[in-house]
Amino acid sequence: DQQVKQNSPSLSVQEGRISILNCDYTNSMFDYFLWYKKYPAEGPTFLISISSIKDKNEDGRFTVFLNKSAKHLSLHIVPSQPGDSAVYFCAASAFRDDKIIFGKGTRLHILP
Amino acid sequence: NAGVTQTPKFQVLKTGQSMTLQCAQDMNHEYMSWYRQDPGMGLRLIHYSVGAGITDQGEVPNGYNVSRSTTEDFPLRLLSAAPSQTSVYFCASSYSAGGFTDTQYFGPGTRLTVL
Numbered sequence: 001d002q003q004v005k006q007n008s009p010s011l012s013v014q015e016g017r018i019s020i021l022n023c024d025y026t027n028s029m030f031d032y033f034l035w036y037k038k039y040p041a042e043g044p045t046f047l048i049s050i051s052s053i054k055d056k057n058e059d060g061r062f063t064v065f066l067n068k069s070a071k072h073l074s075l076h077i078v079p080s081q082p083g084d085s086a087v088y089f090c091a092a093s094a095f096r097d098d099k100i101i102f103g104k105g106t107r108l109h110i111l112p
Numbered sequence: 113n114a115g116v117t118q119t120p121k122f123q124v125l126k127t128g129q130s131m132t133l134q135c136a137q138d139m140n141h142e143y144m145s146w147y148r149q150d151p152g153m154g155l156r157l158i159h160y161s162v163g164a165g166i167t168d169q170g171e172v173p174n175g176y177n178v179s180r181s182t183t184e185d186f187p188l189r190l191l192s193a194a195p196s197q198t199s200v201y202f203c204a205s206s207y208s209a210g211g212f213t214d215t216q217y218f219g220p221g222t223r224l225t226v227l
Contacts, residue, residue: 102155
């Protein structure tokens with residue numbers, strides 16, 4: 001049973017436009033959420049996170065929104081740049097639980 | 113700091129062979145974990161450790177053993193390799209885990225093929 005779902009395997013966005021990557025979760029105990037970015041032949045790298053006490057967290061071009069009632073979060077990238085082409089993983093964890101669970105990832109293509 | 117290092121980078125095994133994937137970190141992190149990445153499956157947690165001497169199972173632990181005798185090292189053992197274990201394996205570490213989780217730092221991965 002998938003606890004963290006990224007239902008879009010891939011997404012193509014024009015350079016300069018907004019990229020929106022979505023993530024849904026089923027475990028209501030999750031209270032901390034992270035986004036990781038992965039280039040081919042490299043390990044994932046941390047991008048941005050949000051705790052359940054917030055509904056928005058911003059870091060430069062990256063903003064994560066959390067809707068707890070819908071068990072949904074999204075990552076917005078504005079403006080999208082060629083270097084943003086990568087696989088993006090959503091991850092979640094619960095307080096007092098040491099497991100960090102990842103989704104299947106979304107491959108983002110930034111088109112010139 | 114070298115961060116998280118993994119060896120080997122590539123490995124080919126025959127069915128039934130055993131091997132150990134090495135993972136080391138020099139950041140004095142308490143939490144370490146192993147993931148496998150398969151096409152269409154994302155990153156799945158195999159085993160994790162919250163400190164030296166403490167390990168626990170993740171989502172897909174069958175066929176793998178781990179131990180944590182030091183803070184720095186967290187090897188992953190395949191006792192009898194099977195083709196279903198063909199995957200890319202990532203080791204990760206963070207200062208702590210659970211709750212307001214610290215950022216995990218990932219190694220570059222080991223690409224394993226089992227024939």
